[in-house]
Amino acid sequence: MVISIARRFASTVAVTSLLALGLAACGGGTTKDSASSSAAPAPAESAAASANPNAPLKEGLKLAFLPKQINNPYETIVDNAGIEAAKEFKGEAKEVGPSDASASSQISYINTLIQQNQDAILIAANDANAVCGPLKQAMAKGIKIVSYDSDAAKDCRDIFINQASSEEVGRSQVKLLAEMIDYKGEIAILSATANATNQNTWIEFMKDELAKPEYKDMKLVKVAYGDDDDQKSFQETQGLLQAYPNLKGIISPTTVGISAAARYISGSKYKGEITLTGLGTPNQMRQFIKDGTVQKFALWNPKDLGYLAAYAAAALASGQITGAEGETFKAGKLGERTIGKDGEVILGPPFTFDSGNIDQFDF
Incomplete structure (x- = not known):
């Protein structure tokens, strides 16, 4: 991908x-x-x-x-x-x-x-x-x-x-989320397919970044896979929020995943409670930035x-x-x-x- x-x-x-x-x-x-x-x-x-x-x-x-x-x-x-x-x-x-x-x-x-x-x-x-x-x-x-x-x-x-540098993408995603949740709380990753080279490389750097002392109060509880499918990513987001009631943030380093997650959160009770970031396009994410569902996201x-x-x-x-x-x-x-x-x-x-x-x- x-x-x-x-x-x-x-x-x-x-x-x-x-x-x-x-x-x-x-x-x-x-x-x-x-x-x-x-x-x-x-x-x-x-x-x-x-x-x-x-x-x-x-x-x-x-x-x-x-x-x-x-x-x-x-x-x-x-x-x-x-x-x-x-x-x-x-x-x-x-x-x-x-x-x-x-x-x-x-x-x-x-x-x-x-x-x-x-x-x-x-x-x-x-x-x-x-x-x-x-x-x-x-x-x-x-x-x-x-x-x-x-x-x-x-x-x-x-x-x-x-x-972009795979290391830079992975580490920057964690830093971006950490700043928004004050370096505290349970987090999850909503990826694309389980075999996607880029996703897996980024996730390894995310895990390595999370091992640093400054993230000691953050815990990665789950890596979910939406298979770059809008509906499955939507459902996986719903599943994450139901399975982990203390979840504070989600990183979705896939344009399909982040938009599907934002769509679910924007119409749910979790809006304003869950911090979502990841990789998306401006046109895809504009409405979710403007309605407050998402504060920040990244891309090239x-x-x-x-x-x-x-x-x-x-x-x-x-x-x-x-x-x-x-x-x-x-x-x-x-x-x-x-x-x-x-x-x-x-x-x-x-x-x-x-x-x-x-x-x-x-x-």
Whole structure:
């Protein structure tokens, strides 16, 4: 699992630097199947290949975005932004994917994209390992693999476009909630799917942050999973509040989860009693900020996430980069980016939205 980060972002370059912005899946263009039959290098050959940073971006590149699920509003923003970005370098991009976020739901789509001879597959993995086999088959045929939002196993992709430092996301979520509940009380986490790489990584950093002395009066009582499904997330929120009558706060680091939780709380007796935060989009959360259900939440810019992923895929497919640490590439309006350890490219730190600034953003 995007999520491909706003009316004010275009004019607020400082915010783009700050978020990188920072901010965050259905429609997408379609491309015709290619009849290309040129032999692709084996993964070992690709790994040994040298980058040519001066190589021009190839025209006519075929990119395919494969989100966790196509009806996820966050990932729709991410993917549509990537599809638009491809037009800047005269490429073609589309979005395909499952309607559910189960571990194995993306496999058949990867196989189809291999048959279509895509130049790059961009995936928000539902399960880091479940997609590994078919992704390796794609790499063996010379198809570049870019993971975004939710990483695939490191040996099954070339680059991971991370919306923000995983550690920074996890720790900042705990800090945000702690400040609002005065560092006291029982808390719960409402996550997406149990196998989502990004969610699990963030949660581990949340737990590590909670182990610090300043959080000694806070207790994590439950990690619940809404499976990035609105109705299930709504029901899980209800279940948490009924099972833990002393609950003081909920962190939901998923755009589907936080909006569903806010919707439940806003119409219940818990409004004003439970502190909810997490990761959401401004348009999705505006009503809940204005009615007092939520005080603060965070995200990055999903449009910029998709935009950066598209340019990274184009740079890979054009031979400008191989995915090695230290390589750099130009990502259009986002400027030059550097590949870090394990092929990770970080968009930027998360940004906090509240009643004082939420009307400045439109996405």
